[in-house]
Amino acid sequence: MPDALLEIRDLKLTAATDRGPAHILRGIDLDVRRRSILGIVGESGSGKSSLANVVIGLQGAALRTQGTVSLNGVDLLALNPAQMRNVRGREIAMVFQDPMTALNPVLRVGTQLVDVARRRHSALGKADAANLAAEALAKVGLSDPQRRLREYPHQFSGGMRQRAMIAMALLAQPELLIADEPTTALDATIEAQIVDLLIRLRDEFSGSIVFISHHLGTVARLCDEVAVMYGGHLVEYGPVRQTLSSPLHPYTQALVGCEVDEAAPDIPLKYIPGKVPDTTDQPQGCIFRARCEYAIEACATKMPELRNFGQDRRAACIRAEELS
Ligand SMILES: Nc1ncnc2c1ncn2[C@@H]1O[C@H](COP(=O)(O)OP(=O)(O)OP(=O)(O)O)[C@@H](O)[C@H]1O
Numbered sequence: 001m002p003d004a005l006l007e008i009r010d011l012k013l014t015a016a017t018d019r020g021p022a023h024i025l026r027g028i029d030l031d032v033r034r035r036s037i038l039g040i041v042g043e044s045g046s047g048k049s050s051l052a053n054v055v056i057g058l059q060g061a062a063l064r065t066q067g068t069v070s071l072n073g074v075d076l077l078a079l080n081p082a083q084m085r086n087v088r089g090r091e092i093a094m095v096f097q098d099p100m101t102a103l104n105p106v107l108r109v110g111t112q113l114v115d116v117a118r119r120r121h122s123a124l125g126k127a128d129a130a131n132l133a134a135e136a137l138a139k140v141g142l143s144d145p146q147r148r149l150r151e152y153p154h155q156f157s158g159g160m161r162q163r164a165m166i167a168m169a170l171l172a173q174p175e176l177l178i179a180d181e182p183t184t185a186l187d188a189t190i191e192a193q194i195v196d197l198l199i200r201l202r203d204e205f206s207g208s209i210v211f212i213s214h215h216l217g218t219v220a221r222l223c224d225e226v227a228v229m230y231g232g233h234l235v236e237y238g239p240v241r242q243t244l245s246s247p248l249h250p251y252t253q254a255l256v257g258c259e260v261d262e263a264a265p266d267i268p269l270k271y272i273p274g275k276v277p278d279t280t281d282q283p284q285g286c287i288f289r290a291r292c293e294y295a296i297e298a299c300a301t302k303m304p305e306l307r308n309f310g311q312d313r314r315a316a317c318i319r320a321e322e323l324s
């Protein structure tokens with residue numbers, strides 16, 4: 001992809017377990033475009049957080065990576081820990097599901113925001129940095145930002161902490177912001193507010209955003225592209241609207257079919273029968289075959305490659321033409 005900021009090629013992530021090797025990522029090829037928002041969806045255990053952790057260099061020492069993860073042409077997997085720390089916080093930042101893990105509980109919110117602003121603009125004086133921090137808190141919708149700056153993270157509610165994290169990202173202006181289920185721990189109203197905030201602020205970010213979520217509706221509202229993961233594979237990728245309204249992969253179709261129709265609460269919840277493959281399984285053929293209602297004999301031979309379907313769409317299914 002010519003305008004890619006991040007290029008992931010044949011990325012494999014393996015862990016040694018007492019049941020043999022766990023294949024957490026089984027060969028991912030994925031690009032993140034400049035200035036665009038990519039949503040990553042897929043059932044629990046499909047490898048979304050693991051992928052994010054590899055990109056940010058926090059995958060854990062016991063795990064083995066293969067392949068390349070290039071940011072502006074530099075392979076992050078080849079960097080040493082000190083070089084990777086430099087990339088983190090400068091070029092890549094992350095918003096976690098629980099912002100308490102990223103905010104330091106013993107430092108005032110203001111101290112942490114000022115620190116980020118001064119790391120970004122080294123010539124900035126303390127007072128100017130404090131003004132920028134207050135401005136960022138106001139932008140994310142916190143009232144009385146001067147008072148908030150003097151408070152500690154535990155004095156913030158969950159939604160306010162998530163806003164503080166977004167303010168931090170605005171100050172850091174990373175080239176790549178990864179948000180791993182940033183709204184899952186919040187109630188539905190606050191979640192909607194945070195998503196609205198991200199939509200409003202997206203032009204304030206000069207970089208790209210990777211947004212991991214279970215909610216296809218949220219991804220459809222916020223993102224430009226969507227990547228669908230299953231069992232450590234990328235099974236579909238494409239512009240968000242086309243992909244979710246006319247999926248090419250049976251798994252995407254099944255996920256879309258499970259979305260809750262809030263207008264029809266009496267209809268029983270739908271789910272995809274069967275369960276996601278275990279990381280220690282090495283299934284023959286397509287990874288989704290055992291749960292796929294379109295599976296035929298040919299699906300048992302090998303995992304299908306991601307194929308191009310025009311308009312930047314890609315899917316890993318030998319029957320995709322029949323589905324579309
Ligand atoms: N260090 C590890 N050692 C062994 N297995 C691991 C390790 N880290 C993750 N896994 C396994 O890899 C798989 C993918 O986990 P991951 O957390 O990436 O999924 P996810 O898509 O983010 O799920 P969720 O939607 O629940 O957050 C899971 O089966 C998990 O148990």
Ligand SMILES: [Mg+2]
Nearest residue numbers: 048049050180
């Ligand atoms: Mg996760």
